[in-house]
Amino acid sequence: MISVENLTKSFGKFKALDNVSLDFERGNTISLVGPNGSGKTTLIKSILGLVIPEKGAIKINNNEIKTHYAYRSQIGYMPQIGRYPENMTIRQVINMLKEIRTDRNSYDEELIESFGLPAIQNKTMRSLSGGTRQKVSACLAFLFLPDIFILDEPTAGLDPVSSELLKGKIIKERANGKLILITSHVLSDLDDITSHVVYLQDGKLMFYKGVDELKKSTGEEKLNKVIAAIMKKDYLKNQAN
Amino acid sequence: MKTIVKYVLLDLLRNKTILVYAFILAILAVSVLSMSGNSSKGLLSLLNITLLFVPIISILFATIYFFNSVEFTELLLAQPIKRKTMILAEYAGVAFALSIAYLVGVGLPILLLNYSLASLTLLLSGLFLTLIFTALAMLIFVLFKDKTKGIGAAIITALFFTLLFDGLLLSFIYSFSDYPIDEPLLGFISLNPVDLARIFVLLQLDVAVMMGYSGALFKEFMGSAIGSIYAVACMAFWILIPVAISVRKFKKKDL
Numbered sequence: 001m002i003s004v005e006n007l008t009k010s011f012g013k014f015k016a017l018d019n020v021s022l023d024f025e026r027g028n029t030i031s032l033v034g035p036n037g038s039g040k041t042t043l044i045k046s047i048l049g050l051v052i053p054e055k056g057a058i059k060i061n062n063n064e065i066k067t068h069y070a071y072r073s074q075i076g077y078m079p080q081i082g083r084y085p086e087n088m089t090i091r092q093v094i095n096m097l098k099e100i101r102t103d104r105n106s107y108d109e110e111l112i113e114s115f116g117l118p119a120i121q122n123k124t125m126r127s128l129s130g131g132t133r134q135k136v137s138a139c140l141a142f143l144f145l146p147d148i149f150i151l152d153e154p155t156a157g158l159d160p161v162s163s164e165l166l167k168g169k170i171i172k173e174r175a176n177g178k179l180i181l182i183t184s185h186v187l188s189d190l191d192d193i194t195s196h197v198v199y200l201q202d203g204k205l206m207f208y209k210g211v212d213e214l215k216k217s218t219g220e221e222k223l224n225k226v227i228a229a230i231m232k233k234d235y236l237k238n239q240a241n
Numbered sequence: 242m243k244t245i246v247k248y249v250l251l252d253l254l255r256n257k258t259i260l261v262y263a264f265i266l267a268i269l270a271v272s273v274l275s276m277s278g279n280s281s282k283g284l285l286s287l288l289n290i291t292l293l294f295v296p297i298i299s300i301l302f303a304t305i306y307f308f309n310s311v312e313f314t315e316l317l318l319a320q321p322i323k324r325k326t327m328i329l330a331e332y333a334g335v336a337f338a339l340s341i342a343y344l345v346g347v348g349l350p351i352l353l354l355n356y357s358l359a360s361l362t363l364l365l366s367g368l369f370l371t372l373i374f375t376a377l378a379m380l381i382f383v384l385f386k387d388k389t390k391g392i393g394a395a396i397i398t399a400l401f402f403t404l405l406f407d408g409l410l411l412s413f414i415y416s417f418s419d420y421p422i423d424e425p426l427l428g429f430i431s432l433n434p435v436d437l438a439r440i441f442v443l444l445q446l447d448v449a450v451m452m453g454y455s456g457a458l459f460k461e462f463m464g465s466a467i468g469s470i471y472a473v474a475c476m477a478f479w480i481l482i483p484v485a486i487s488v489r490k491f492k493k494k495d496l
Contacts, residue, residue, distance in 0.1 A: 048319050072321045079315060
């Protein structure tokens with residue numbers, strides 16, 4: 001569904017992405033994992049067309065994205081930091097996006113309901129807590145029934161109840177055959193929802209494997225243990241060199 | 242595009258800074274216009290207030306606004322929206338909001354207390370300055386990645402055009418006073434939108450000679466009508482060129 005070919009991007013001398021090639025298929029939940037500054041957000045932003053790659057190509061359904069913009073109607077994006085115009089109310093933000101997206105006339109408002117946003121829809125964005133803003137971002141990502149979800153740190157800042165609601169929604173969409181890309185540092189949150197793991201370090205792709213395969217090869221059950229085991233092995237390998 | 246402009250306006254017209262800006266302009270305008278008996282004097286003071294406040298407030302407010310809404314811009318750009326549409330809509334929204342504040346703050350008092358052709362040109366030049374310095378703010382936003390550096394650049398730009406430029410002009414005149422420099426000087430003045438706005442109003446006020454070298458020159462060389470048209474054309478370019486460069490650069494900007 002999404003294929004990334006030899007993607008390279010640097011900011012000044014810093015190489016954020018170094019010749020990364022990946023293929024994502026529908027029906028999968030792919031977790032992008034890696035230390036800070038490993039290029040996760042740059043990869044996501046390249047797919048969204050927010051960052052313009054130096055080399056390489058990104059294809060969605062075999063169409064190269066380049067400067068076309070219409071392809072983004074298939075993507076629902078939840079940013080890491082949701083900041084909205086201060087004096088707008090929740091309802092105004094949602095209505096604004098609905099008015100912009102003239103290409104859709106049916107909406108998925110399940111999350112809006114389950115997060116209880118209608119009760120506070122007349123509050124201004126300025127008065128909302130970080131977690132509530134995060135809920136608004138999540139709702140907007142799911143609102144327009146996209147085929148691809150790109151969620152940047154979706155559960156950071158959410159309370160346990162909302163976090164579970166969001167995870168439930170992700171599992172449900174995956175079952176509907178959608179493709180979901182998630183970055184998160186909270187590995188325990190990714191446990192039940194991930195099917196594949198992409199591990200990036202210093203802009204390089206270290207591995208891209210199915211979770212079951214990883215669990216088997218490391219003999220661990222939990223995702224955070226799995227990743228820890230791999231990082232340790234890496235560490236040993238580096239020591240040996 | 243209309244949708245984005247509408248919602249940006251909706252947000253900004255409830256912004257406290259915009260409200261305070263309009264309110265302070267209104268207080269200054271009313272007090273200046275009602276205090277001096279001579280209407281021309283009142284307009285002159287109002288002109289000076291406009292030339293001092295409008296550029297710095299417009300560029301600072303717009304720069305901060307552009308940088309603060311970067312995350313929301315990203316979110317909207319993740320929708321199927323062209324980058325060009327996005328940046329132009331944002332520009333239109335901010336420029337509209339600041340223009341409305343200026344029209345309410347200075348326009349209303351002028352229309353009620355001191356209505357004349359000269360006061361209309363003052364309003365027009367105030368609007369031009371708003372549009373020009375908002376465009377420069379957008380250019381700064383597009384060129385700089387860091388908010389702090391961007392705000393620094395905005396302050397320097399505003400100070401350069403309101404204060405420094407005239408100083409440079411004077412030192413230029415002083416050091417080349419032995420040569421015929423009148424015509425190059427006219428060219429130099431076109432490089433400063435604040436001077437253009439000043440001349441545009443002064444040509445209507447018949448006090449050009451009182452207001453320094455640049456005003457006198459314009460009056461002498463161009464006469465009122467051509468001088469005004471020239472000033473307006475130059476100011477229009479001062480909007481169009483920064484906007485055009487911003488749109489081009491924004492298409493390739495990494496967010």
